Amino acid sequence: MTRSGAVRPTRAADLPWVVCDGAGMAIEPVSEFLRELLACGNGTSSCRSYAYDLLRWFRFLAAVDVPWNRVQRAEVRDFVLWLRTSVNPARERSRPGASAPGAINARTGKSSLSAGYAPATINHALSVVAAFYAFHVRTGRGPIVSPVPAQSRRGGRVYSHHNPMEPFASHKRGSYRQKQPELPPRAVPDDVLDDLFSRLGCNRDRAMFSMYLSSGARASELLGMSVGDAHPGEGRIYVATKGLGGIKQACPAAPEAFTWLALYLGELTGEGHRPEPDEPLWWTRRNPLRPLTYTAVRAVLRRINESIGANVTLHDLRHTLGLRLIADPQVTLVDVQQVLRHRQITTTGLYLRPRVDEVIARVHEHYTRPRPEPRPLAGWTYDEQDLSDVFGEH
Known part of the structure; x- marks a missing residue:
């Protein structure tokens, strides 16, 4: 075409x-x-x-x-x-x-x-x-009837009034709508994360990727931050949440992320560029300095993936945080929903599904676990009190 x-x-x-x-x-x-x-x-x-x-x-x-x-x-x-x-x-x-x-x-x-x-x-x-x-x-400017068949009213993923304690009812898909596999959240293995962070070549990238992993912010949300959106003393950052028209919400961030951020901003100041609180937080490293774009960050991640033989995406870091929080018994499902800023608790509930690699490891452990030896029967014995209850006293 x-x-x-x-x-x-x-x-x-x-x-x-x-x-x-x-x-x-x-x-x-x-x-x-x-x-x-x-x-x-x-x-x-x-x-x-x-x-x-x-x-x-x-x-x-x-x-x-x-x-x-x-x-x-x-x-x-x-x-x-x-x-x-x-x-x-x-x-x-x-x-x-x-x-x-x-x-x-x-x-x-x-x-x-x-x-x-x-x-x-x-x-x-x-x-x-x-x-x-x-x-x-x-x-009234187009056809009288829409040529696209209507979608099933309850065939999507949005169940505003659904009781989470009850199972979802199955509904027929609309015509021409494709079957979508329900993929579990993707977590990055710890050894791959270690290799990824060891390949980061500057404090800017270390600060940025640490924030991605510890805040759960989406790629565009973190790149849209201004200098004033970082609050190290409170341990939080503010990002413009997707779908809210630019309204900013608070996200947690790890202490090491703010440490790398301080080093990065110190380097910017040393190079003669000190952004104001309302200016973008992330900048290119080469002159002329420009705000960092999503394409540039993807290029950094692509080069690292090629060197370590992985296929990690920025959104995988968000999934990794969600699964780590779910695994912590001190963090509730509602807490995870707040951190990831999901509108529906059912979306956060997807993180409760066991990971495939964990299930396979447990099943392999089941196969290799030694079976207990059956205990030999020592013969039949009877309790005298039971016999007296059945046959009476002799």
């Missing part, structure tokens, strides 16, 4: 991203939908994510030569079939020598990403297209 069009940033406060067609012109129906998203309280990152999903959809429509407001259910079906059989362009950017798609890493036990689109990606794309057409059905 021809990769026509693009997602471009703008300087407009009411529309930070636009989707352009092959001629470089903004697609107005998409722009109206993105404005609606922002008006409903969604953040700019969500706006960007939806823009890329709609770009993929409009590229498909351009390939099949169907106007967006003349789409039928058959086009949605063909779009899903195309996603199921196509190669994800993001996988094509892998470096030579990288692990084969779907291969299991020997050190972490985690599989590499598959070459195609994941079921969650397909379902998200369907949800975005469905929301796009639902908006234009309401405004």
Whole structure:
């Protein structure tokens, strides 16, 4: 399929991203939908994510030569079939020598990403297209009926009024929605973590990765911190929580993370750059100094993974913290929910599931445990009191 069009940033406060067609012109129906998203309280990152999903959809429509407001259910079906059989362009950017798609890493036990689109990606794309057409059905600018089949009302993971003590009822998936495997949280083995931290080459990276592991902050949340968001005396940092429109919440951080942070800020001051409390906390190491980006941090982690033969991601550090807290008998499930800032306690409950490697180790121990020798029978004996109770006194 021809990769026509693009997602471009703008300087407009009411529309930070636009989707352009092959001629470089903004697609107005998409722009109206993105404005609606922002008006409903969604953040700019969500706006960007939806823009890329709609770009993929409009590229498909351009390939099949169907106007967006003349789409039928058959086009949605063909779009899903195309996603199921196509190669994800993001996988094509892998470096030579990288692990084969779907291969299991020997050190972490985690599989590499598959070459195609994941079921969650397909379902998200369907949800975005469905929301796009639902908006234009309401405004009267699109088709009379949305071409995307409705999703099962209770088929998702959100059960707002579900009693956690009762089992979940099974419900039929919506049409074209893919089966998603319920993967357990991924913890990084201790020996891999030791190798990872030994490869960090500067105090900035040591401070940053220590905070990732001890705070449970997401990648973008930690990178969005300002200098004033770090409070060493209180042992906490403040991050803009995902989905709350920039509202900052407190997270714990380990003492060693603040130690590395003090060393890093001291180096910045020694180089003549002393950021103000409202300026970004994380900066590049080379001149001209710029705020650190997610792409740069991923590059640091990718080089370390290549040197130690692992496939650790930043989000794995968040899972590792969650599993460590769950294993501590002094920390409750509600405490873990607060640290990870999950909206639903059922999401935190996924960390209660036993890890696969722990289960395998216990089963192997069961196989190798010596069996107790059976005790030989010494013959039958009777209690005299029992005999007297049954037969009476003689």
